[in-house]
Amino acid sequence: MLILYCPYCGALAEETELVYGGEAHIVRAGSESTDTEFEAYLFHRKNPKGVHFERWRHALGCGKWFHAARCTLTMEVFGTYSAQTPRPPQYICDAIKFKYPSWSWK
Amino acid sequence: MNKRIDRVGRLIDKSKILRFSFDGVSYAGYSGDTLASALLANDQMFVARSFKYHRPRGIVAAGPEEPNALVGLAQGSYFEPNQRATTTELFDGLTAVSQNHWPTLNFDIGAINSMLASFLPSGFYYKMFIHPRSFWKYIYEPLLRKAAGLGKSPVDRDPDCYEYFYYHTDVLVVGGGISGLQAAKRAAESGARVFVVEQGTYWGGRSLVDHAEFKLTDHLTTEDVIDQFVKQLSGMSNVVIRTRMMASGVYDHGYVLIYERISDHHPTLGGPRHRLWRVRARQVIFATGAIERPLVFAGNDIPGVMLASSVRDYLMNYGVACGNRILVVTNNDSAYLTAIQLKKFGVDITRIIDIREPSTSALIETAKANEIEIHFGKAICQVKGKKRVRGVELCDSTGRADLEYVACDTVAMSGGWTPTAHLWSHCGGKLFWDEQKAMFRPDNARPPIGASGKRLAFCIGAANGEMSLSKALLHAQEIGSLASGEGGEGKKTNIIHYKEEESETPILPIWKIPSNAGFNLQNKSWVDFQNDVKVTDIQLSAREGYESIEHTKRYTTLGMATDQGKLSNVNGLALLADALHEPIANVGTTTFRPPYSPISIGSIAGEARADLFQPIRQSPIYEWHSNHGADWEPVGQWHRPYAYLRKGETVFDAVNREVINTRQNVGLFDASSLGKLMIKGPDAGKFLDKMYTNMMSTLKPGKCRYGLMCSENGFLIDDGVVARINEDTFLCHTTTGGADNIHAHMEEWLQTEWWDLKVYVTNLTEQFAQITVAGPKSRMLLEKLDDIDLGGEKLPFMSWIDGFLNGLSVRVFRISFSGELSFEISINSANGLRIWEILMDVGREFDIMSYGTEALHVMRAEKGFIVIGDETDGTVTPQDLNLDWAISQKKTDFIGKRAQERTHFKDPDRWSLVGLQTLDGSVLPDGIYAVEPQNTLIAESEMIGRVTSTYYSPTLQIGIALGLIKRGKDRLGEVIEFAGLNKRTYKARIVSPVFFDPDGEKQNV
Amino acid sequence: MSKADDSPVNSSNTGFVKIKKLPSQGMISLRGNLSSDIVRQSVYSAVSLELPDIRKIKVGAICAICWMAPDELLILCPYAEVASRVTRMQSDLKSVHSFVVDVSDARVMFCISGVRSREVLAKLCPVDLTQSEFGVGDFRLTRLAQVPAAFWMQNAEIFNILVSRSVARYGFNLLKSAAQKGSEVGVF
Known part of the structure; x- marks a missing residue:
């Protein structure tokens, strides 16, 4: 069972305080999108064995959504950060690259 | 025969005699005994029968690895099956019964299976019970069910209670042996929070049995050192040490479950029986020791064949000699200790059979000096005896040479040691095969990883495969320092070097003896005692193509018993490797999964049982309902009155009475559980336009609008009335079940997509009670209470007003879910009950009655109003429900808009909402499916719709239903067929879903 | 349905700590930019207290x-x-x-007092309740078994606990069960 730092309230929150929200950094396909774009937005999700970005909500705490960068294989957490950003911050990317030099963001 | 020995028995107190019973016979034991040691002291070696063949089985081990001595404990509602006698602490009045036999342990009909053994090899049931097919349901399955299962399930509700405990620590040390204590002490000296847990009842582990008097320093024996450790650790404020605590599983991010047995040994203590500790540790040190392996030879399952280390345990810890004439058979040095200790206390050792070639070591020399006969290069050909060992036939280690018969009543065997790496493996630690030591050991180069990406766990002592005391203590000190620094460099100073013990002769890995035993011997050589897996079963499995140890495990049931292969795994996989001509390292182990040893279901449930099983949410008016005959209906976690039963009334009668009275007079309904979300901010209107399918930003303050919410996938998820409070504030009502979800849904969009919008959402569901006053006399009633003007001009339909009723501040919404003239009164929860009672009191002259959720549902169905969860199931769109009018065509975007533009959403064949009326006026069954009428075979008919709500309408005195029917909107007047249970069919006419007052004259007065 | 437990939610002395439901407590929810001067000043003028730090409570x-x-x-x-x-x-x-907005009626407040009150909460909340990690002045939102809750310490032996009004009975029964005699843990 995971335990994550909530970047908003700083609590070390175990999974039972959190709600999982699937893959992070999905860009919403709006009313002008094509069927293909909309399908991808709504249904296509990564399921990597390795580095993954996901959304979590500190539901039984401060109530804020945040993002976590995690290795799905080792469970290493590279960091948690604000959900209000279109891409992971540099220090998270650096931490991942330090561990997996060949990794790159998108 | 077994007996107690004087002058020995560290754990027992001979001055305290305890009475207990086994299979109805009364026995005596001592305080400190386990059930197993007390049974052995009373010469009860034969205590169980095996699972498949019902063979007599005796006590083999002295700890949680015991595969045979499983008993049923206690009586009545306290009865619990499959408890290990070896870990059950004796108490006065304990009652135990043996298992898996009929009628008695001594005389068992099921033992006939043993004679049929050659017809019951591994996988026989897969091959046997497949033909003829029809036999399975009526013959095979009932018979197998009767035979299957170990022990009897308790039938009564468990009267005990259980609890959790959340605990955090820097360093968790699992195992209170000398290595664990040493590491804990070292870690604690750095100031870290240290938590040491031991599954047994005492500290020191094996070293107190094996090396108690060994001089670790010039002045201190092992026992002295352990005493010192415990004393020091107990005195440190940053350390907690506890016994009777078994780490059952290790999970991600240092999450460890620990099972505490609080009162198993003291049933009259009161309080919880078990406590499940949910521990978070930054670093975990496994000092879990090692478990001795049995040797595999013919008749090794006969009662009296035991692990050599256990024979030592029973002697040194409980003062029990496990036999009168004991024979030791071994492939390593450790079993010599058994012989030496037994001899020391005057027990007759017939001889040591050492499978290895002649050699010498300190232990061998000590045995010789004690005049113990040692036979090198020999093996047991087979054990003789049925319910107890009578003797053994010896041969040389390969099986040749003449047979020699030696009489004995106990065989103490040792096949080497297996580090207890279960917990290490649970959390991702890897193992490697150490050829020299002939054991799977934790691979320190591939440890479990924690949340930080750094090493989470360490193995020390015997759990690390280190069988030398001095080396283990040295390593424990290093690891203790390292762990307290969270993976960093531990301090290397002040390491204490203890005296090294003399070296041993290496183990001879041998997986079955004699090494070239023929089929007949191998077919009597047991690998898994509880599940009756023999050497030949593993060979069969290999021959039939089960090359992976995971497959072999499932095919043969090797290691699938309650001991989870603690004794059998390594022997089994080595034998498989042998059969496959592969190296052991290539075969590998099966996956270790929690729990390490079985834990009670009660401890897993914790406090969540009986009235704490789940929260029951209660409205502020709950007590009144309770006192007035409420028949409760769970709605989400809420308990709401379904109907209020009067004396002699059925629920059906009550519902009809409530409906008719509301339609004729006035009814009172507790709507407090409806969600109430207050949305405030300059962008509130803009935000709600995105959340709802309707346009909300155009709503005027003081007005209400019925709104729909869809998921991004286009399906209807919630509905409710939105009231605009002022320019920048809206109150959104949600369904009872939806309040928390819709609140979360709004927060999610606000926080993760439209965070630029200036909007705050606050959930005020519990701040307000809400009471519906419905019926033709509702306005008269309210106007009696105060001078609030609720007339149609001042408060038209779909508007709201603030005011006072009987001096209490309220907000009144004029909205209707019943089709009647109806007002919803919102009031602070603290005053909810008060206003309810006033309304009931004043309403008496208007024949007021309270009504429950069923009457509400009947009335809304009469009006054709939908209910989320009845008419919707996550695949229904607003359009399906003829709610197109509530979907804005002007808005460029709302959640679900893009999805609803997909072709399938516009398919004219979609099922849509209609009313249904049976031809004979009866009530359609709920959830029933409509089928194409031209097909005669219902099973092959196409389903064209289903009933979503169905009621008896007391207003119309007929059955009415709502349903979703293919092309429903175009089929008004058509009669369609529904398929019921037992081939019964129903005919119903498609009608308008609005059965009553289609023009809304009643609600608009 | 079985008959619901209708015993009063009031106080209990039967366990190893004392549990009491406190009388109505005024509560106001404020949403806004907590780093703005105007919010800070408004709160100060209303209750004469500075804003608390993250996950803290300021008590006057x-x-x-x-x-x-x-x-x-x-x-x-x-x-x-x-x-x-x-x-x-x-x-x-x-x-x-x-x-x-006034939210006084949305929650109820319990108070548990006794030297072992930490243990009662540690049975129900997934929070590190060691003295060094949680003390007077700290405030934690979390769950109490299956419901959302918040708690803080009034002094070394007294915790105040907030739960939703609708689950007052559940919360009370949870605390009562966790405090039953014979279930003392003895680690804090």
Whole structure:
């Protein structure tokens, strides 16, 4: 069972305080999108064995959504950060690259 | 025969005699005994029968690895099956019964299976019970069910209670042996929070049995050192040490479950029986020791064949000699200790059979000096005896040479040691095969990883495969320092070097003896005692193509018993490797999964049982309902009155009475559980336009609008009335079940997509009670209470007003879910009950009655109003429900808009909402499916719709239903067929879903 | 359905700590930009307290302020004084995006007292309750078994606990069960 730092309230929150929200950094396909774009937005999700970005909500705490960068294989957490950003911050990317030099963001 | 020995028995107190019973016979034991040691002291070696063949089985081990001595404990509602006698602490009045036999342990009909053994090899049931097919349901399955299962399930509700405990620590040390204590002490000296847990009842582990008097320093024996450790650790404020605590599983991010047995040994203590500790540790040190392996030879399952280390345990810890004439058979040095200790206390050792070639070591020399006969290069050909060992036939280690018969009543065997790496493996630690030591050991180069990406766990002592005391203590000190620094460099100073013990002769890995035993011997050589897996079963499995140890495990049931292969795994996989001509390292182990040893279901449930099983949410008016005959209906976690039963009334009668009275007079309904979300901010209107399918930003303050919410996938998820409070504030009502979800849904969009919008959402569901006053006399009633003007001009339909009723501040919404003239009164929860009672009191002259959720549902169905969860199931769109009018065509975007533009959403064949009326006026069954009428075979008919709500309408005195029917909107007047249970069919006419007052004259007065 | 437990939710002395449901507590929810001067000043003028730090509670003579989220406070004051304080803050904050609302009836407050009160909460909340990690002045939102809850310490032996009004009975029964005699743990 995971335990994550909530970047908003700083609590070390175990999974039972959190709600999982699937893959992070999905860009919403709006009313002008094509069927293909909309399908991808709504249904296509990564399921990597390795580095993954996901959304979590500190539901039984401060109530804020945040993002976590995690290795799905080792469970290493590279960091948690604000959900209000279109891409992971540099220090998270650096931490991942330090561990997996060949990794790159998108 | 077994007996107690004087002058020995560290754990027992001979001055305290305890009475207990086994299979109805009364026995005596001592305080400190386990059930197993007390049974052995009373010469009860034969205590169980095996699972498949019902063979007599005796006590083999002295700890949680015991595969045979499983008993049923206690009586009545306290009865619990499959408890290990070896870990059950004796108490006065304990009652135990043996298992898996009929009628008695001594005389068992099921033992006939043993004679049929050659017809019951591994996988026989897969091959046997497949033909003829029809036999399975009526013959095979009932018979197998009767035979299957170990022990009897308790039938009564468990009267005990259980609890959790959340605990955090820097360093968790699992195992209170000398290595664990040493590491804990070292870690604690750095100031870290240290938590040491031991599954047994005492500290020191094996070293107190094996090396108690060994001089670790010039002045201190092992026992002295352990005493010192415990004393020091107990005195440190940053350390907690506890016994009777078994780490059952290790999970991600240092999450460890620990099972505490609080009162198993003291049933009259009161309080919880078990406590499940949910521990978070930054670093975990496994000092879990090692478990001795049995040797595999013919008749090794006969009662009296035991692990050599256990024979030592029973002697040194409980003062029990496990036999009168004991024979030791071994492939390593450790079993010599058994012989030496037994001899020391005057027990007759017939001889040591050492499978290895002649050699010498300190232990061998000590045995010789004690005049113990040692036979090198020999093996047991087979054990003789049925319910107890009578003797053994010896041969040389390969099986040749003449047979020699030696009489004995106990065989103490040792096949080497297996580090207890279960917990290490649970959390991702890897193992490697150490050829020299002939054991799977934790691979320190591939440890479990924690949340930080750094090493989470360490193995020390015997759990690390280190069988030398001095080396283990040295390593424990290093690891203790390292762990307290969270993976960093531990301090290397002040390491204490203890005296090294003399070296041993290496183990001879041998997986079955004699090494070239023929089929007949191998077919009597047991690998898994509880599940009756023999050497030949593993060979069969290999021959039939089960090359992976995971497959072999499932095919043969090797290691699938309650001991989870603690004794059998390594022997089994080595034998498989042998059969496959592969190296052991290539075969590998099966996956270790929690729990390490079985834990009670009660401890897993914790406090969540009986009235704490789940929260029951209660409205502020709950007590009144309770006192007035409420028949409760769970709605989400809420308990709401379904109907209020009067004396002699059925629920059906009550519902009809409530409906008719509301339609004729006035009814009172507790709507407090409806969600109430207050949305405030300059962008509130803009935000709600995105959340709802309707346009909300155009709503005027003081007005209400019925709104729909869809998921991004286009399906209807919630509905409710939105009231605009002022320019920048809206109150959104949600369904009872939806309040928390819709609140979360709004927060999610606000926080993760439209965070630029200036909007705050606050959930005020519990701040307000809400009471519906419905019926033709509702306005008269309210106007009696105060001078609030609720007339149609001042408060038209779909508007709201603030005011006072009987001096209490309220907000009144004029909205209707019943089709009647109806007002919803919102009031602070603290005053909810008060206003309810006033309304009931004043309403008496208007024949007021309270009504429950069923009457509400009947009335809304009469009006054709939908209910989320009845008419919707996550695949229904607003359009399906003829709610197109509530979907804005002007808005460029709302959640679900893009999805609803997909072709399938516009398919004219979609099922849509209609009313249904049976031809004979009866009530359609709920959830029933409509089928194409031209097909005669219902099973092959196409389903064209289903009933979503169905009621008896007391207003119309007929059955009415709502349903979703293919092309429903175009089929008004058509009669369609529904398929019921037992081939019964129903005919119903498609009608308008609005059965009553289609023009809304009643609600608009 | 089985008959529900209708025993009063009031107080219990049967366990190893004392459990009491406290009388109505005034509570005000404030949403806004907590780093803005106007919010800080408005709160100060309403309750004479500075804003608490992250995950802390600021306690005064009759009022207190709990940190709920980066944009949310829960202000505690006497029940009877809620309306006036709400009105005051609402008018102070008229010009900025904010939301001040009376939530006094939405939650109930329990108090558990005794030397082992930490243990009672540690049986129900997934929070590190060691002295060094949680003390007077700390405030934690979490779950109490299956329901959301918040708690803080009044002093070394007394915890105050907030749960939703609708689950008052569940919360009370949970605490009572966790405090039963014979279930003392003895680690804090």
